[in-house]
Amino acid sequence: RKEVEQDPGPFNVPEGATVAFNCTYSNSASQSFFWYRQDCRKEPKLLMSVYSSGNEDGRFTAQLNRASQYISLLIRDSKLSDSATYLCVVNDGATNKLIFGTGTLLAVQP
Amino acid sequence: EPEVTQTPSHQVTQMGQEVILRCVPISNHLYFYWYRQILGQKVEFLVSFYNNEISEKSEIFDDQFSVERPDGSNFTLKIRSTKLEDSAMYFCASTPLTANTEAFFGQGTRLTVV
Numbered sequence: 001r002k003e004v005e006q007d008p009g010p011f012n013v014p015e016g017a018t019v020a021f022n023c024t025y026s027n028s029a030s031q032s033f034f035w036y037r038q039d040c041r042k043e044p045k046l047l048m049s050v051y052s053s054g055n056e057d058g059r060f061t062a063q064l065n066r067a068s069q070y071i072s073l074l075i076r077d078s079k080l081s082d083s084a085t086y087l088c089v090v091n092d093g094a095t096n097k098l099i100f101g102t103g104t105l106l107a108v109q110p
Numbered sequence: 111e112p113e114v115t116q117t118p119s120h121q122v123t124q125m126g127q128e129v130i131l132r133c134v135p136i137s138n139h140l141y142f143y144w145y146r147q148i149l150g151q152k153v154e155f156l157v158s159f160y161n162n163e164i165s166e167k168s169e170i171f172d173d174q175f176s177v178e179r180p181d182g183s184n185f186t187l188k189i190r191s192t193k194l195e196d197s198a199m200y201f202c203a204s205t206p207l208t209a210n211t212e213a214f215f216g217q218g219t220r221l222t223v224v
Binding site: 034041042043044045046066067087095096097098099100101102103 | 155158168194211220
């Protein structure tokens with residue numbers, strides 16, 4: 001099983017749509033979870049941390065299910081500027097390194 | 111807003127040559143990292159550095175790689191004898207604390223080995 005697994009997409013959605021991304025991780029000892037956004041040939045940028053209680057930042061909502069080792073990201077009212085690759089990132093648990101998923105490509109179309 | 115800066119943005123080198131990639135982490139951060147991303151693939155951990163020594167390294171980080179913090183601000187990655195397969199984006203990152211804190215990434219250095 002891959003350490004962090006994501007559907008690579010692409011997800012092609014119209015502006016205004018709601019889109020959800022899912023991610024699973026294999027290491028039950030992982031403690032920290034993040035969604036990063038990566039534009040083409042750019043660095044990963046933190047979108048939001050993910051907490052067990054779930055958290056929301058504007059149009060973005062992240063959820064964590066530790067029992068299922070599952071993380072989700074919901075984007076409401078998609079904008080053209082949301083087009084990017086969304087990276088599910090998990091810390092190793094025993095160390096301070098981050099494990100990245102392959103990313104899910106989102107293309108928001110007018 | 112403080113940021114991680116990397117130089118150069120693009121480096122082309124011949125196979126077998128040594129390269130040094132440079133990074134200036136955020137000033138009050140304590141942990142420093144190098145990651146790499148081969149084109150079309152996922153971001154992979156190379157090495158973490160804390161208190162002037164390597165705290166962890168991956169299988170990728172073999173004897174050809176080394177890191178150094180030569181002064182209070184710079185953090186460098188050296189590849190001694192580059193191979194074609196070293197061609198990738200190399201990202202430096204830093205965190206204020208360990209584990210449960212998000213990492214801030216530099217804009218990356220694109221290394222092309224020819």
